Amino acid sequence: MKLELVGVSHHRTPVEVRERVAFDPAGAARLAHELVGDGGEAVVLSTCNRTEVYAVGADAELPFREAGVEAVAYRLHDEAAALHLFRVAAGLDSMVPGEGEILGQVRQAYETGAPGPLLDRAFRQALHVGKKVRTQTAIAESPASIAAAAAALAQQVFGDLNGRRVVLIGAGKVSGQAARNLTSRGAEIAVVAGRALTAEPEALAQELAAADVVVSSTSSPGFVLSPGQIPPRKGRPLFLIDLAVPRDLDPAIHELDDCYLYDVDDLEAVVAESLAGRRAEVPRAEAMVAAEAEKFREWQASLGVVPAIASLRARAEEIRAEELARVSRRLSDEERAAVESATAQIVNKLLHLPIVRLKEAAVTADGVIYAETVRHLFGLGEEEQ
Amino acid sequence: MIELLFWPALVAYGEAAVAYAGEARRPGTFAQPAIWGVRLGWLAQTALLVVQAARADGFPWSTWAGALNLFVWLVVSAYLVWGCRPRFGLLGLAVMPVAAVLFGLAYLGGGIGERGDEPGALLALHVVLMLGAFAGLTLAAGLAALYLWHERRLKRREAKILRLRVPPLEALERLTGRTVAVSLAVLSGGIVLGLASFAVDGGGFDAAMAITFCAWAVYSGAVAARLHGRRLARATLLGFVIVMIVLPITHFA
Numbered sequence: 001m002k003l004e005l006v007g008v009s010h011h012r013t014p015v016e017v018r019e020r021v022a023f024d025p026a027g028a029a030r031l032a033h034e035l036v037g038d039g040g041e042a043v044v045l046s047t048c049n050r051t052e053v054y055a056v057g058a059d060a061e062l063p064f065r066e067a068g069v070e071a072v073a074y075r076l077h078d079e080a081a082a083l084h085l086f087r088v089a090a091g092l093d094s095m096v097p098g099e100g101e102i103l104g105q106v107r108q109a110y111e112t113g114a115p116g117p118l119l120d121r122a123f124r125q126a127l128h129v130g131k132k133v134r135t136q137t138a139i140a141e142s143p144a145s146i147a148a149a150a151a152a153l154a155q156q157v158f159g160d161l162n163g164r165r166v167v168l169i170g171a172g173k174v175s176g177q178a179a180r181n182l183t184s185r186g187a188e189i190a191v192v193a194g195r196a197l198t199a200e201p202e203a204l205a206q207e208l209a210a211a212d213v214v215v216s217s218t219s220s221p222g223f224v225l226s227p228g229q230i231p232p233r234k235g236r237p238l239f240l241i242d243l244a245v246p247r248d249l250d251p252a253i254h255e256l257d258d259c260y261l262y263d264v265d266d267l268e269a270v271v272a273e274s275l276a277g278r279r280a281e282v283p284r285a286e287a288m289v290a291a292e293a294e295k296f297r298e299w300q301a302s303l304g305v306v307p308a309i310a311s312l313r314a315r316a317e318e319i320r321a322e323e324l325a326r327v328s329r330r331l332s333d334e335e336r337a338a339v340e341s342a343t344a345q346i347v348n349k350l351l352h353l354p355i356v357r358l359k360e361a362a363v364t365a366d367g368v369i370y371a372e373t374v375r376h377l378f379g380l381g382e383e384e385q
Numbered sequence: 386m387i388e389l390l391f392w393p394a395l396v397a398y399g400e401a402a403v404a405y406a407g408e409a410r411r412p413g414t415f416a417q418p419a420i421w422g423v424r425l426g427w428l429a430q431t432a433l434l435v436v437q438a439a440r441a442d443g444f445p446w447s448t449w450a451g452a453l454n455l456f457v458w459l460v461v462s463a464y465l466v467w468g469c470r471p472r473f474g475l476l477g478l479a480v481m482p483v484a485a486v487l488f489g490l491a492y493l494g495g496g497i498g499e500r501g502d503e504p505g506a507l508l509a510l511h512v513v514l515m516l517g518a519f520a521g522l523t524l525a526a527g528l529a530a531l532y533l534w535h536e537r538r539l540k541r542r543e544a545k546i547l548r549l550r551v552p553p554l555e556a557l558e559r560l561t562g563r564t565v566a567v568s569l570a571v572l573s574g575g576i577v578l579g580l581a582s583f584a585v586d587g588g589g590f591d592a593a594m595a596i597t598f599c600a601w602a603v604y605s606g607a608v609a610a611r612l613h614g615r616r617l618a619r620a621t622l623l624g625f626v627i628v629m630i631v632l633p634i635t636h637f638a
Contacts, residue, residue: 142547142548143547149547152547153539153546153547155553156535156539156546156547156551156553156554157539157553157554157555158553158554158555159552159553159555159556160553234613235558235613235614237554237555237614254540257614257615258614260539260540262542266542266544269542269544270544270546270547272544273544273545273547273548274547274548277547277548
């Protein structure tokens with residue numbers, strides 16, 4: 001059984017080409033089942049950064065051939081394909097090292113695809129190593145976007161964001177992302193303040209007095225919030241995120257006690273540092289992935305001797321059964337049971353060490369020679385010939 | 386026997402201190418060895434104190450070195466209760482090297498011996514309460530220092546702020562306040578017992594007592610005024626300076 005991978009990714013292929021072989025999750029699942037047809041295995045992983053077809057005994061080239069992008073597609077086999085899959089699942093092949101979304105996409109592709117024994121093993125290992133890399137290294141700990149950085153900084157102040165009140169001033173795309181990041185960590189959007197609220201100082205002051213986090217992103221040419229508008233905090237911290245350019249929040253707010261104001265530049269600097277931290281974790285993650293790929297290689301190599309082991313067992317069992325049949329007529333039920341048990345033990349004990357050695361040899365280059373030698377010595381498969 | 390318990394405790398505390406330093410340099414790598422160093426060291430020192438108490442004729446921690454030994458145990462106990470978690474690694478870095486050095490000093494000063502005297506139950510309890518309060522206040526000072534440092538990083542908008550695992554600002558403030566409140570209650574109890582012992586045994590009002598009252602006044606003021614944030618942290622550190630620097634100088638001089 002040979003594992004094949006054909007794919008295109010953001011590394012070498014521009015989006016104009018990638019989009020020709022892009023599939024939504026349902027389309028990817030359908031394609032996997034179409035590729036399999038009557039036999040074989042296939043899983044199609046299609047994200048905004050890559051489309052990859054993992055196949056065993058199926059035509060992995062087909063979607064790329066039909067889209068006319070076969071010239072730019074990469075092709076990997078067996079261990080190299082598995083290593084690539086593990087790197088993808090670990091987020092090491094992503095634009096942002098360690099990003100978490102890809103692991104879910106790999107899981108979805110696996111669950112909706114058409115895996116058989118080999119792809120099942122490869123994808124299970126990929127999911128395992130993807131999780132392991134994220135839990136045992138700091139590669140996924142730091143935020144990779146401005147919105148995530150804002151939420152992580154809020155946690156530096158408050159810890160648990162459960163029940164924290166967020167005031168949104170303006171509703172831009174980035175502030176929406178920041179709000180989503182905050183709410184996903186337990187915060188509550190208390191109010192979305194538009195022009196109407198900012199025009200009413202008293203209502204705004206009331207909201208700000210109860211707020212823990214302020215996210216601002218308006219298209220206002222000047223400041224919409226000045227230090228004088230912030231009610232005294234009395235020991236309650238206020239974390240302010242200014243995502244607007246030109247800025248919405250007067251920088252002097254940062255000088256107030258218990259107020260922490262971060263603008264776009266501050267957040268971008270935090271993200272840049274975080275990415276550097278992620279990159280520093282890459283060597284450790286690569287080592288984990290390589291170890292997992294080695295395990296997969298050993299497992300795959302052991303598959304080569306499985307038929308020889310099965311034949312050897314079958315041959316031994318056949319001989320035992322024949323000999324048992326010859327003497328069983330002269331034995332009582334009790335004696336027959338005893339002889340049956342004893343011969344089974346003898347066969348198992350005789351075969352145990354050769355089988356163990358055969359499995360050990362399977363993971364080395366000698367595996368095929370060993371398997372052939374066993375076939376030759378025991379005459380396995382000669383009857384069929 | 387006591388020596389057999391002292392060295393493992395010192396080695397474990399030292400290992401914890403080194404591991405916390407490593408953890409500060411490479412977060413997530415040495416947190417577990419550090420925490421286990423604290424736990425094992427504390428167990429060994431606890432056994433040491435039990436053996437001391439069992440073998441000594443009287444109260445074995447009335448000398449300055451003995452008191453230091455007990456004080457280290459109380460500090461590490463308080464640290465184990467409050468913050469012996471990976472996220473509080475930086476607090477461990479502040480506490481454990483000090484604990485290891487003080488524990489070594491206690492050994493050099495003969496504070497782990499079996500000699501004891503008979504100071505009376507009132508005075509013994511006074512010593513234990515005072516040391517317990519000082520241990521709590523030491524931990525509070527560590528938390529306050531960590532608060533000020535972390536707050537300054539937030540105010541400076543340091544780009545590397547997410548690289549180190551530090552407890553959230555609010556948690557640090559809350560823990561500092563609670564630790565000061567609990568320690569102040571214990572300190573008040575210790576002072577009352579000290580005054581009672583003073584009334585029974587007699588003696589003169591000395592500088593150590595005056596400075597202890599000063600420290601008590603600082604902490605009481607902070608609690609009564611419901612200080613928070615930077616002010617609470619600074620008051621805690623001021624009280625700690627009075628307790629930990631001025632008091633030993635006047636007490637042991």
